[in-house]
Amino acid sequence: MRGLDGGPDGDGRGHEDEEPEARLGGPTGPSGPGGPGGRRSGFGSSDSSSGFGFGGDDRCATGRRRPRRTVKAASVTATAGLVAVGLSLAACSTGGTGSRDEGAARTDEIAAAAPTPSAPGTAGLQYAERVDPIALLKADPKIGQRLKSDLKPCVADAYPVDASYGDLTNASAPDVVVNVMTCGDAVGIGTYVYRKQSDRYENVFMAEDAAVYATIDRGDLVVTKQVYAKGDPVAYPSGEDVITYRWSGNRFTQHDWVHNEYSRAVGDGDGAEPAPSASPAD
Structure with missing residues (x-):
């Protein structure tokens, strides 16, 4: 691919850059952002830190391939991170050494240490006889x-x-x-x-x-x-x-x-008051 300075037309454009330039710019006339004025205002800087200067790697300016590689690398990194998290969770739940298994083990130990209650009603079965x-x-x-x-x-x-x-x-x-x-x-x-x-x-x-x-x-x-x-x-x-x-x-x-x-004011009784009964003998 040719740089813009080495083009045969002397206008700073190569033939292979027409289609990418149209995608990046817009109208290619002198007043449009894709024309010479647009190139001076948007791409005239030779600062390679922007990634779009004429003095830097023009593969980034024309095809934007480097950002695509960066996105792919980020996607791969994120996928690898999710896989690692999934494997970590699986190890905690099934490996026998995770915090969840450790908690269950403590519960089992408490249950095993607790005394087994005697069967209810064992002594009372005798009293159920009729x-x-x-x-x-x-x-x-x-x-x-x-x-x-x-x-x-x-x-x-x-x-x-x-x-x-x-x-x-x-x-x-x-x-x-x-x-x-x-x-x-x-x-x-x-x-x-x-x-x-x-x-x-x-x-x-x-x-x-x-x-x-x-x-x-x-x-x-x-x-x-x-x-x-x-x-x-x-x-x-x-x-x-x-x-x-x-x-x-x-x-x-x-x-x-x-x-x-009992009170004589309730019920149907109109009889005389009863004499107090004597305390029964033993």
Whole structure:
């Protein structure tokens, strides 16, 4: 390729520069940026630092090949950088030495060091044993024959009997509290506590009275008796006695007694005030 100073026409242009010059300049007339005036103003400097001077490498001025090489080199460098980052991330996630694997390893170590809890309910499986309360009542020699005869299902095979299980006597099996009620209004008529001894259950407490009901409260036997005055309807007793028993040696002894009197201003009861009941004997 010829320089502009060595052209045969003496105008400073070579034949091979026409097409590139047209791309760089515009109109090639004297007044256009591609003409002599344009060359003096845009390309007249011989400073090679601009990359477009006539005194420098005119391959850069005509074909701009050097900037293209620079762009290609930058693209290759950026691609190589992305590949390196990708390989680094892959090594962290699969190589076993990255921070992510290290964190997981610490979690595994903590899980391995933690004590294995015992299976829940292992000791309580014994307390999940259920007994037939009807069979207990009918086989109990302490219960009178009249109650046994009156103990009949209310509907189909549903008996008016409630059963509660809990630890009252520190026995090897749960104690059973059985409450017998009437079918019509569900008023208690008897409560019984059975304690397992060897291969059978023994009656260790009983209270046969009108409107009596027993529950288990944190190891205590709590017996509630409704107190009725003359003319009180079943749904509106005048008061109640709440007696707490605890197991002592081989029997239950009274631990606490509370008497509650209900207001006469509510309900349908118009009877006389009931006399306070005496504290039951041990």
